[in-house]
Structure formats: structure tokens, C-alpha cells
Amino acid sequence: MDPIDVAVDLAGVDDLLTDDERDIRAAVRTFAQARIAPHVADWFERGTVEDPRGLTRELGRLGVLGMHLQGYGCAGMTATQYGLTCLELEAVDSGIRSLVSVQGSLAMYALWRWGSSELKDEWLPRMAAGEAIGCFGLTEPDHGSDPAAMHTHARRYGDDWILNGRKTWITNGSIADIAVIWANTDEGIRGFAVPTTTPGFSAHDIRHKLSLRASITSELVIEDVRVPSASAFASVRGLAGPLSCLNEARFGIIWGSLGAARTCLSAALRYSIERSQFGRPIAGFQLTQQKLADMEVEYTKGLLLALHLGRRKDAGVLKPAQVSLGKLNNVREALEICRTARTVLGANGISLEYPVIRHMNNLESVLTYEGTVEMHTLVIGKAMTGIDAFR
Structure with a gap:
């Protein structure tokens, strides 16, 4: 072990980890240091991530996308193993950890916890493999800390829903295949799984950032986006x-x-x-x-x-x-x-x-x-x- 690593763990916290936890950490650290660390400063300087879809597929093969979820091709790891994975990814760059976090803990978790069986079967295995990318639309231009006041709304139209609104500071937005969108309805705040190819949905990258530059951050524009009732999360209302x-x-x-x-x-x-x-x-x-x-x-x-x-x-x-x-x-x-x-x-x-x-x-x-x-x-x-x- 590098003497610097030993000095940084002066208290010997490493001794509190299990062998499995150390193994997961070592695998993620090896990947992150070999695959990402040599390039991330350049990505940061250029404000772009080279081949984000390819990187996401590699992260899928590593098994870290939705790794703390059960079933649907997810690894079913412990929360602590997931935490150690986040630590090793952010040791390279916060933007890379954000990609994994938004994919697994926001988009995938929302589908896993609140989505129908059909939505789970359709999306979660592909997302776990990194073949499909998700984003999570909650924050709006005028509503960040007070999401209950969001302007994005959805109304029923026969058996469908029509969504309108804007979301901002959305990680993975312009490369996502599926967006989890939260909107006000007559029944309270509800979540919707919206394929990004749906007419009326568009995403535009936010430029001129001086932070998280090795991360894709977007604004989502939702104009009369029509989705079937099955896209709505049926079992949860409100925040x-x-x-x-x-x-x-x-x-x-x-x-x-x-x-x-x-x-x-x-x-x-x-x-x-x-x-x-x-x-x-x-x-x-x-x-x-x-x-x-x-x-x-x-x-x-x-x-x-x-x-x-x-x-x-x-x-x-x-x-x-x-x-x-x-x-x-x-x-x-x-x-x-x-x-x-x-x-x-x-x-x-x-x-x-x-x-x-x-x-x-x-x-x-x-x-x-x-x-x-x-x-x-x-x-x-x-x-x-x-x-x-x-x-």
C-alpha cells in the first residue's frame, strides 16, 4: 500500500471494513484510476466528457449502476458497498460520481420503488447494463429548495397525460433515454417515466459552468408531452x-x-x-x-x-x-x-x-x-x- 494512503488513514478505519467491502472498493478504484483519472482533467478543461455512453456501458459492466437495488440485473450490493463505490468514483471526479448517482439512486431508484412492473421490466435491466441512461427532473428555474411550488404540471387527457414545464440543472439530461419527471396534478405531485424521444421533449446542455465540468448538465423543456397512463407512478402522491x-x-x-x-x-x-x-x-x-x-x-x-x-x-x-x-x-x-x-x-x-x-x-x-x-x-x-x- 502507498505510504501516503496509510498516512491518510491514520485512525485505521480500513480495519472496520469487511473483506467483501474492500474487494468492491479495490475493483472500483482500479477501474476509476485506470479508465477515468488519466483523462478527467482534460474533460474538465474542455467542459465535456468523451464518449459518455461508452463510459456508462463500462460502468454497467463493472456492476455499479443501481448496484444497491435488488433484481432486474442490478447487483444487489449493500449500502456500505455502494457508499465505498461513490467514494472511489468521486476520488477521481464528482461529475463521474454524479453520473452514477443520478442513474442509480435517482432515475433507477424512482422506477424500482414507484414504477409499474412493466416500467421496471422495460427499463431497469437496460439501465443496470448502461445500455440506457436516465435522468431525474425535479429542480426548475424558479423552484429549487421549494419543489412543492413547481410550475411543471400534468393533466389527464383521456387515458393519457399531457405534461408541460421546464426542469434545469439536470445531470445526464441531453444523453438520457428515459426521464423521471415530477409534475403538479389535480391529485398532487406525481412522477412520470417519459422516454426522451417523446414528441415535445427536448434537452439543452448548460454551458459556461466552472464546476462539474466533467458532467453533462441540461435544461429539459417539456411542451405538450403526451404519455400513457401507465407512465405515471400509481402508488405515490406528493413530495x-x-x-x-x-x-x-x-x-x-x-x-x-x-x-x-x-x-x-x-x-x-x-x-x-x-x-x-x-x-x-x-x-x-x-x-x-x-x-x-x-x-x-x-x-x-x-x-x-x-x-x-x-x-x-x-x-x-x-x-x-x-x-x-x-x-x-x-x-x-x-x-x-x-x-x-x-x-x-x-x-x-x-x-x-x-x-x-x-x-x-x-x-x-x-x-x-x-x-x-x-x-x-x-x-x-x-x-x-x-x-x-x-x-
Whole structure:
């Protein structure tokens, strides 16, 4: 094992993992480092992912798409194994973890949890194999943290539904084959499985991003899109549907953000040992060691929290407020680790020759999506006080 890896796991958290968990982690790390790491800085700089469909098929063959779901060609792995997978993917880039997270924890999970048997049979095996790509349409241009006020609506038309609206900041949007769209109806908020070839559906990539550039982000335009009644999720009404999916995705972020943190901590540690100033490695200066120690402490606490929540999820006792606790803490501390690592690297910290600025920029988005800092703070506050402060 690389001495840097040993130093980064100073507390020996690795000893708490099972052999199967280490095997899954090793397989994903090997794939990510060989297939993605050599190219991702270039993808980030160019603002595009080379052959995203080919990459998705490779991820399908690896078995990580919907890996925590049962049946339909899904791997049926544990939540903790899925978390470790997210960590290893985001150790390379948040955008790659987002691709897998949106596919498995949002689009596939929505179909798996709320879709009909026909929808599951039609889509889930292809999505697990990476042969079909999904996206998840909840956020709108004017409604992010308050999805209940969404403008997208659906009305009955005979045996069909007619959908109209717009969704934005949608990962995988322009390459998706199936879109899970949430819309207001006379019966409350409902979910719909919409093939992206349906007339009236279009997706347009969002340009000029300075974060998650190695990720496809789109706006969805839905104009008189007509789908059969079988496309509607029959068993759920209201925000319970989309929020159940978001909790799945947020769980992956709890782990994934630590992958970005680990990469930046490792880069800072290695750089501090190799970089000399005033006749000695900068790792030998007290201020640098304080930065390294602080990063190590926060990374270790975040990893222990992620593992604890993973064990709770595997036991079926994880609560939404606990997911908010993990997402808020781990992303916030991971971002601070990346920022501190940038200072250790000095001017080199802003170069794509090193991974730090890329991870730092990516985490600015991760801090916001799947629930902002403010929203998760209020979820935790309500759980502690019993008082709803959202309105």
C-alpha cells in the first residue's frame, strides 16, 4: 500500500471494513484510476466528457449502476458497498460520481420503488447494463429548495397525460433515454417515466459552468408531452416520491465527497514532502503540519460518520435527518479540506496538473445540490427541536 494512503488513514478505519467491502472498493478504484483519472482533467478543461455512453456501458459492466437495488440485473450490493463505490468514483471526479448517482439512486431508484412492473421490466435491466441512461427532473428555474411550488404540471387527457414545464440543472439530461419527471396534478405531485424521444421533449446542455465540468448538465423543456397512463407512478402522491429518491442520492454524496477530500489531502501531503523551501521540505514546518493534521482529523471524522450511517442503512434504521447530518457535515468539511490543500500547494494548487482546484470547484456544486446547506440545517434543526422553521 502507498505510504501516503496509510498516512491518510491514520485512525485505521480500513480495519472496520469487511473483506467483501474492500474487494468492491479495490475493483472500483482500479477501474476509476485506470479508465477515468488519466483523462478527467482534460474533460474538465474542455467542459465535456468523451464518449459518455461508452463510459456508462463500462460502468454497467463493472456492476455499479443501481448496484444497491435488488433484481432486474442490478447487483444487489449493500449500502456500505455502494457508499465505498461513490467514494472511489468521486476520488477521481464528482461529475463521474454524479453520473452514477443520478442513474442509480435517482432515475433507477424512482422506477424500482414507484414504477409499474412493466416500467421496471422495460427499463431497469437496460439501465443496470448502461445500455440506457436516465435522468431525474425535479429542480426548475424558479423552484429549487421549494419543489412543492413547481410550475411543471400534468393533466389527464383521456387515458393519457399531457405534461408541460421546464426542469434545469439536470445531470445526464441531453444523453438520457428515459426521464423521471415530477409534475403538479389535480391529485398532487406525481412522477412520470417519459422516454426522451417523446414528441415535445427536448434537452439543452448548460454551458459556461466552472464546476462539474466533467458532467453533462441540461435544461429539459417539456411542451405538450403526451404519455400513457401507465407512465405515471400509481402508488405515490406528493413530495414523498421525489424526496425518497433524493435521500438515496444524498447517501451517496455523504461518501462521495470524502473521495474528493481524500484525493486533495493525499495530494497536499505528497506535495509537502516533495516540495522544499528554505532548505527543507515544507512538510517540516509547523504551520504546514497543522494544516495536514486538521485535514486528517476532519476526513477521519467524516469517514467514521459515513460508515456509521452506512451500517444503519444496511440495518434498515437510517432516518432522513441522519442523511441530512451526513450530507451537511461531510460536504462542508470536504470542501474545507480541498481549500486548505490548495494553500499547501500554493500557486500549483490552481493548476489542473494537480487535482485540487478541480475537486474544490466541483464541491461548490455538491454543497448546493441534493439540498443546500440551509435546507439540511433546517432538517437537522427540526429533528432536534420539533419545530419546523422552513416557512
